[in-house]
Amino acid sequence: MGFKDLFSDYAAQLENVRSAQLKGDFKTAAALIVGAKANRNNYTLNLLEKARLYYLANDWTQSRKDFALVTEVLDEDAAKAKLRLSRGAANMASLVTSDNVITYQIPPYEQTMLHSYQALNYLFLGRLEGALVEVRRANLVQEKTLRAHQQDLDKGDINVDIQSFNQAYPSMSAMIGDIKNGFQNAYTFYLSGLLYEAAMQPNDAYIDYKRALEIYPNNHYLQKDVLRLATKLDMTADLAALTAKYGAYQAPKMANAGELVILIENGAINPRQEVSLNLPIFSAVNQPRFFSFALPVYNGTLVKYPSLTINLAGQIYTSEQIVRLQSLAAKELQQQMPSLLTRQALRLVAKEKLRNTMSQQGGDIGNILAVLYNVASEQADTRSWLTLPDEVQILRLSLPPGQQAIELNIGGKTELIEVNILTKRISLLNLTTIGNFQSHKLTQL
Template identity: 25%
Template sequence: MKHFILLALSALLLCSCANKSLTRYETLAPVLEKEGFEATIKKIEEEKEDIYGDNSVFLYHFDQGALYHYNGKNKESIKHFELAEQVYEDLYTKSVTNETAAILTNDNVRPYRARPFEILLMYQYQILNYLAVGDLDGALVEVRRAQLAMERLYQKDKDKVNDSGWLRYLSAIVYEMSGEYDDAAISYMQAAKAFEESGGQVPREVWEFITESLVRMDRADELKKFRTPLPQQTLQARDAHTKGQEIIVIGYAGHSPILGEMYLSGTFVSAGALNLTHKDGKTGKINTFTLIAPPVAGAGSGTFHVGFSLPQKKTLPQRVSLFNVNLDSKLRLSPEKVSDIDAELERNMKDENATTMVRTATRVVIRTVAAQKAKSATNTGNGLLDLVKNIAVDVGQSQLEQADLRVGLFMPNSICVTRFPVDVGKHQVTVSALGAHGQIVGDYRLDQVSVAKGQKKIIIIPAIQ
C-alpha cells in the first residue's frame, strides 16, 4: 500500500508539470498584437518564471533580445543576446546524454539548446544592433563569431547544410563598411554558395552586388562556380560603388511559425522495427512509415504499442508578406526575400524528425516496461485496489510524454532587403508593408534620413504581424 501511494503521488507530481510552450504563445501574442513591443517585453518580465522557466533560459533572452531590437532599444537587445549566446555556448559543451531525466519524462526537461537557424539569426540581430549604436568594431566581432558558428554548424551536420546566405551577405556589407574588401569578397562568395545550397538561386539584387564586387576585385572567375546565371548588368551595384554611399532597408515581414502537436501511434519491436502512423494535418492523409528500432533493456523481443506526440509546424496568418520602398518620392523598389524562417524551421524539423521519433518511442517503451514491473511488484491481492492502482500507473506514465514545442516566438516569417545608391545629404524614405495580395497594411515614413559621405545607412522595418 505504501509503495502504491508513493507511486501514485510521483505520477501526479510529474503529470502536473505543464508544457509551458502550450501557453507561451497564447499569453504573449494578444499583447504583441494590441499593445506592441514594449508591452510584450514587460509582460514577459512579469511572467518569466511561469512561461519560460529554468529550461528555456536561451529562449527567454532570445525573445527579449528580438523584441528590444524591433523596439529600437539596441543596447538592451545586445545584453540579452549576449546572455543567450552564453547559454548556447555553455550547453554546446555539455553532452545531451548526460541529461538523463529526459529518458524518464520528456524532452521538455532538457535545457533548450536552440535550433541552428535561431543561432544564426541571433548573430544577425547582434550585428545590426552594434551598427545601430555606431559600434562598427562591435559589429565586426559579431561577424567573426557568426562565421565561427556557421563553420561549426556546417561541419557538425554537413548533410543538413546549416548555413545562411543572408548572414554571409550581411557580413560582406560590414566588411565593406570597415574597408576590408578581401574579406568582403570572400563573404560574398560564401553567401552565393549558401543561397544555392539552400535549394534555390541567389536573389537577383544580391547577385548583382556579389557580381559587381567580385569583378571589381579581379575575382570574376569565381563566379563560374555558381549555377545562378550572371546578371546582364549591375547598374544598381555599380552606382552604389560610384556614389560611395547607400541606404539599406531591411524589412522583417510577418510572424514566424509556432509549433503544435502531431500524434503518432504504432508498434515498437525492440532491436527490430518501429512502425508508425499519423494523420497529416494539412491534407488529412494517413501516412505510415517504418524506422529501425534500437534494443531496449528489459523489453526482450516483445512488441509494444506506442503512442506519442511530436512537434509540428503551425503557420500563423500573415498580415505582412513583402514591402515597397519609395526614396525621395521618385525611386521605388521592392526588397527581395533573403531569408525564409518558415522554410528554415520546416527544414530543421525534417532533419530531426527521425531521430526524435526513435528517441521518443524508445522512451515510451522504457516507461511501459518500468510501469509493468512496478504494477507487478506492488500487487496487494485486492482486485479492486490493484485495478485502481494499475490504472493510475498507466495514466501517469502515459501523461508524462509531452512534445517539445519550444521555438523562438518573435522571429519574422521572412527577411527582405534592398540597397539604394544615394547622394550625400538628407532623404525621405517611405516603406509600405504589404499583404499577400499587395494591399497596404502599414506605412513607415522617415522624413530626414541623413547619409554622410561613404556611409551605408541601415533602416530596420519591424513589421512582425
C-alpha cells in the first residue's frame, strides 16, 4: 500500500478527480487517478474509478479493459484460497495500523454496477452477446448475496457497548430511506430485461422485470413492462394478480411501433466522512475502558433530482427512479458496521499494548512516539466507488418508426435530439447529468 493510503482520507485524494468529473472533463479526471498497480490495496478501486470515467468520456474500449481487469481480480479471489490467505496478512497488519491497509473489498452493489457498465460498454461497441454475459454476472452477484445476506461477523473477545455506539453514532436513516438491504439493485435487473428482450428471450426478460418490480413496486414503467410480457407470454396466473393490482395492460395503438428507453444518471455519490466517537470497551474482567473510535459515516440527506419530461403530441411522459445508489451505499455501510467495530476494538487494544511496551522500553519518548503513531494511523476507512451516479431513473416510450425529434426537458434545461426508431426494436438512450454538465449517448438494441 502507499503512504498516502494510510494517512490520507480517500475522498480527499479524489477531490481533484471529482471536481473535474462535475465539470464534465472526464478524460482529465481519469488522468488524475494514480496509476493502478496490482500490488496496491486500492488497485481495484482505482480501476473502477477510471473505467467509469472512461465510460462517461465515451471511450468504451478503455473502459471495458479496465472493468475487465477488476473482473479478473474478483474471479481469482473467488477461485483461489491462497489469495484469501494472503489478504489475511493484510488483515493482521490492520490490527496495528487501520482498515485502510486491507485490500479494498468491492461490495455487492458496486459489483452489480461494474457488470452493468461493462454491459453498456459492450452495447455501445455493438456486442450484444458480451453485454448479455455481463448482466448475467450482475444477476448472479445479487442471487449469491441474497442467499448469504446474513453477514458473517468477525469474531473477537472484546465487547463494545452497542447501546453507547447507537447513541453516539450519527443516524444514516435519511440516506438509507426505506430500502431493505444494501445490494438489491432494480436497475441491473431492468437492464438485464432490456437485453433479453433485444436478444428475443422474452421469458428471461419477464423474470428480470419481475425482479426489478419487486424492488421498485411503484415504478409505472416496470409495471407496464411486466404486464406487457405477462400478456404476451400468456402468464395466466400472474396476469390475474397483476391486473388486479395495476389494471389491465393497454397495448400501443401502433402495431409496428419501436421503443425508446432512456436511462437517466443523476449526480455523483457522496463520499464517506469520518466520525470520532469515545466508546467503552469491556475487558475480560468486564471492566469498561473508553477508547476513541474513528468510523466512516454518510452525513446529510438525499438530494432531490428533477425528473426528465418529454412532451409528445400533448402527452407528458416523466421519468421515474429505479435505483438510489446513495441509499445502497449507506445501507451497505450500516450492514458492515458490526465487523468494523469489532476490528477497530481489537486494533485499539493492540495499539494500547504497543504503547505500553514502547513506554516501558523507551520511557517518555517511546510513549510519545507511540501516541503520535496511534493518533496518526487511526483513520476511518472512507473508501468507496465515488464516480458512480447518485441515482438512476428510467423512461420508456412507444414511437412510430422513422426519424423522431425528441425534446428532453430536465430541470428546466431542454435539448432536442434525433432518434431513429426501428420497428419492434429498442433504441437505448443513456442521459447523464452531473452538476451543470449534461450529455447523452444512443445505441440500437
